[in-house]
Amino acid sequence: xxxxxxxxxxxxxxxxxxxxxxxxxxxxxxxxxxxxxxxxxxxxxxxxxxxxxxxxxxxxxxxxxxxxxxxxxxxxxxxxxxxxxxxxxxxxxxxxxxxxxxxxxxxxxxxxxxxxxxxxxxxxxxxxxxxxxxxxxxxxxxxxxxxxxxxxxxxxxxxxxxxxxxxxxxxxxxxxxxxxxxxxxxxxxxxxxxxxxxxxxxxxxxxxxxxxxxxxxxxxxxxxxxxxxxxxxxxxxxxxxxxxxxxxx
Numbered sequence: 464x465x466x467x468x469x470x471x472x473x474x475x476x477x478x479x480x481x482x483x484x485x486x487x488x489x490x491x492x493x494x495x496x497x498x499x500x501x502x503x504x505x506x507x508x509x510x511x512x513x514x515x516x517x518x519x520x521x522x523x524x525x526x527x528x529x530x531x532x533x534x535x536x537x538x539x540x541x542x543x544x545x546x547x548x549x550x551x552x553x554x555x556x557x558x559x560x561x562x563x564x565x566x567x568x569x570x571x572x573x574x575x576x577x578x579x580x581x582x583x584x585x586x587x588x589x590x591x592x593x594x595x596x597x598x599x600x601x602x603x604x605x606x607x608x609x610x611x612x613x614x615x616x617x618x619x620x621x622x623x624x625x626x627x628x629x630x631x632x633x634x635x636x637x638x639x640x641x642x643x644x645x646x647x648x649x650x651x652x653x654x655x656x657x658x659x660x661x662x663x664x665x666x667x668x669x670x671x672x673x674x675x676x677x678x679x680x681x682x683x684x685x686x687x688x689x690x691x692x693x694x695x696x697x698x699x700x701x702x703x704x705x706x707x708x709x710x711x712x
Contacts, residue, residue, distance in 0.1 A: 514571070516569070516708040517710065519710055520709060521709050522707075522708050523570075523708055523709055524704065524705065524708075526548035526705060528545060529550060529557070531559055531560055532557045532559055532560065533557065533560050534555055534557060534558075535555065535557055535558045535694055536556070541553075541557040543557060549573075550703070550704055550705075551703050551704075552696075552697050552700065552702045552703075554697060555697050556695065556697050557694065557697075558594060558692040558693065558694040558695075559692040559693045559694075560692070561692065562689070562691045563593070563690055563693065563709065563711060564593075564643045564690050564711070565711070565712040566640075566641055566709050566712055567641075567709065567710040567712060568590075568592075568637070568707075568708075568709045569637070569708050569709070570636070570637050570639075570704060570707040571634050571636045571706045572588070572600055572634070572635055572637070572702055572703065572704050573632060573634045573703045574601075574604075574632070574700075575632070575701050575702070576631050576632025578631050580700075581606060582607070582608040583601065583612060585601065585602045585606050586600070586602025586631065586700050587600065587601050587602075587696075587698035587700050587702070588600040588601075588696045588697070588698050588700065588702040589618065589695070590637065590639075590693065590695055590696075591694035591696065592656075592658065593641075593643060593656075593690075593693075594691045595676040595677060595688070595691065596617070596656060596658070596673050596676060596677055597617070597677040598615065598616075598617060598618070599612060599616045599617075599618045600614060600696075601613055601614045602614070602628070602631055603626055603628040604628045610622035613626065614626070614628050614662070615627065615637075615660055615662045615668065617658065617671055617673060619679070620673065620674050620677075620683060623660070623662065623668065624666065624667050624668065624669065627662040627663045627667060628662075628663075635662065636662070636664075637660060637662060638660070638661040639659070639660050639661075640658065640659040640712075641656070641658045642657045643656055646685075646687040646688075650686075650687040651687075652685045652687075655672045655673055655674070657670050657671065657673065658670075659671070
């Protein structure tokens, strides 16, 4: 009798334990459980081609004037000459009047058709992200120089993955996806800047980690900053620019 009672009790405990375990099993998954409906992405109308500005872009140069730019040294408006839908490097660097953080930037540029000089002295300019991190502009068509200083390099930091340069006088495009660095409240670095560069449709920088502000002499380093402009460099060569737009991310 006692043996029967013990067996019955043990069976009851096992049955309860099995039921308790079953009750803790997660509900069976359904397709709806992994569907996200909010927020709904806003509608952006693409340009008529991949070089044309989408509907949410800020037009930095529309082929008519440099009203969105100023002299970098603070001495008034940008004075680079505008002709036939493009502008040419003039005296002194220029910067956008507006500052930016994370963005997608499109610009087109052309090295002079008449080849003069060699190395860094040939078709040299640069686009500075947040006014301090340079993506090099240079005539690198059959023009050997140090690899981390040729067209598409993160200047003095990373060579481009490949040389996608077109011939002198032909138009090149840069599409740049940039994530700004983040800083702690005390000014120390929290996370580095990152950049992807597409040159004439070819990826030449793939989510590269920028080591700090561009330096011609010495090693790059970070100094805390906020939003900052896009700048273009006067390096003494008549590089041309057109079709510049930006999307804040």
